Amino acid sequence: MTEALKRDYRVCEEIGRGRFGVVRRCELLDPSAAPSSFAIKSIDKSIVSGDDLDSHCLLTEHKVLSLLPPHPNLLRIHNAYEDSSHLHLILDLCDSPDLHRAVVSAGPLPEAEAARIIAQLMRAVAHCHRHGVIHRDIKPDNILFDSRGLLRLADFGSAEVIGGGEPVAALRGVVGTPYYVAPEVVAGREYGEKVDVWSAGVVLYVMLAGFPPFRGESAVEIFGAVLRANLRFPPRFFRSVSSTAKDLLKKMLCRDASRRPSADQVLSHQWVTSYGGAEATDLII
Template sequence: MAAVYLALDVRLDRTVALKVMHRSLAEDPDFVRRFIGEAKSVASLSHPNVVHVFDQGTDGDHVYLSMEYVPGSTLRDVLRRRTRLPAREALEIMIPVLAALGAAHQAGMVHRDVKPENVLITDDGRVKVVDFGLARAIEGGSHQTRTGVMIGTIAYMSPEQVLAGQTDARSDVYAAGVMLYELLTGRQPYEGENPMSVAYRHVHDRVPAPSAVVPGTPPPLDTLVLAATDRDPARRPPDATAMLVAAVDAHRALPSGPSPTARHTAVPAGPGDSSGVTASPMPPPANPTLIHSAADLLTSPPARPGHEASRRRHVNWFLIALGIVMIGAVAGTGWWFSEGRYDKVPDLVGMNLAVAKAEAGKRGFEVKVGPAEHDSKLGEGKVLRTDPGAGREVVSGSAITLIPSSGPVKIAVPNVVGLSEAEARAKISEAGLTAGSVSKVPSDTVQRGQVLRTSPQVGTKIKEGGKVQLILSAGQLMPDVSEMQCDQAAEFLRQRGLNPAVVEQVDDAQPGTVIAQNPAARAEITSGQQVQLTCSKGPDVGFRWPWERDPNVQPGQNLVPIPDVRFKSVRDASNELRAAGFQVKVRRVAGRGVVLGENPLGQAPAGTRITIWH
């Protein structure tokens, strides 16, 4: 992709590595745009195990990156000198590599080309990862996407990269697992004469445990490699941070002292190596980043090594037929793995659970329903999430688990009736709810200032943090009994626990009618309190009804008996009085819906207004 030069930044007077993109890439304006965007992303990634990007620019036809210069060697150079590494040393290199990749994954970046060539080891032993984002910039180039390419190094490509050219954090995890395998064994898991044969094995085969090649490899490292290189991305660690945690745990599990594999490690003498142990290992292969045609990779048949000359000498119909069969098998397998085996998990979040189950079943997935989880926004019975998540590629027919929402957490309103306002607020807060507004209403039974009731009512389940209104007692208030017949008013007050005292005085009002009261209406009173009722005993010169004062009304004429409607419902009483030809005025003193008083009683002309109290 580029040529790298050792250069001097004359403005800051520092040595840098200058990576200049090949002209064929720099001529593509879409690539240049994406390259600049990726360079900005990488420049924002500040981590001690990442090679820093200082600057990016163009100079005529040249597009370049100015990067941190790291004196030392690549991890590939180390492998060429030493073949393979002891378990502890391999992990101590992988841990900073995974830390760098984890920082990138947390920032939403994917490396896409993890391999020993992109891991630098400084002269003082520090480990740094280089070339973040370059593969992504090339993949997005307009001239590349028309033909369908895969960017990367085939020896470290994950199955999903081979099949669909799609990468995410788990693809970097796969490549890191292959690299750890190579550090432990001194070889790559798959070898072949051409890229297609290696890619085929990535898709079909399972990376073997390192202990199968190097007996005595600690089991935690076998487990780590096998988990990271699982063909199904869903079964790998979700990102490099998760693999880093597993690697640290594996490192802690290693026995103290030299690794068991160290006794068998061939370490050839070379520059910077003073171990003195010599051997004649097969040098690890070089792994340049390649641009592979996806179509060629999946359709080109694997070569048969070691027989090129004999094939030219012994061509026969049997080999031709075998070649045709192999091409057909590879093509069919390529179709199966690229088109027929993997499906994307549909986005079912927010759907009704029954509808989501039907939709997933229709697409061929096996559907399971997990335990419901509370959610403050999504209603009960709807899909909260799926496992695996939406958009993940899984083997066709795989099981997906639907996690439904049980709605927000609901809490029953606690019983605070009879408590003071402060006590009620504390109890409501302890329950996980919020005490809201306060109102007051009269009460004959609950002491003033105490909770009479709540809204919502006690026991009602409401959303966690929801508001509960408090209705406090305003205490007992003096009812308005004016104009009520005195004997009716006195009896009513006795029933309410008061002690009425009656005083009579001359007044034009109907005799026996309450004309004044003390305390006044709606004044605060207490049970057993004495209440004075002033009642009319009529005028000095004999009492006359209002109609008797009317000269147009003859005595004894047009008088109608007034029905006694006391203790009937207000509605029935009103209907009965109106049916008898009277007008009706309704006044409230207790609000019980039953008539407690009526005035006047006896008889009166039709159309007279009759007052009833309830």
């Protein structure tokens, strides 16, 4: 590790490990600073060097998070250090279970909590869209929570920057995770920011039901179900779910992207606003 990193932070215990490196907790050595605890993601450059897709994703994530203005619901890069072997990113510390693990552990969430989470998620998405960024891989695994229960949208490795004062260009190419990818992406059509709204709609369905709306035994079967977009609400799982929640799901999971709401329109939907704007400071995650 660089001398500058050692001077600024105390690196502590390992809290995660992935294909490209290790995530550890670290503490800022300046006692007057707040917050003082962060995560340090140390990426092994020898593994990600070259022109492969994974290298591109890691570089994209660093670039996008550095370009986006700060937002309370986005994972933030606070600093970056580089030595001969590693790139070290100082990130917000999110030491609570991610949304995927929370739903697997607890099952479907109460509507009030699901609304608080979707409101935070859509605030993050709306912020990205206003600054010309499409996330393109929204799923429960990428929805993190800090120690206060505040949602942080993470993993911008598949993101695309479409702003910068230039006309918004439609995108092509299958990017994302099969259960959460929008039908226009699967169909190979041009698409835009509404793909993030679709993915967030799948996340909302998973929070309320405990499983995704479009399923299959393989990626091909899942993509086929996504293309059909035959949205169902099995009574066994949706009997106690409100009609306003189902209405929002129908809108977010509309196959026709032109009729799908924007992130800001989702935030103004009755189901979200009925929970007081869904300011999530008391999540049970």
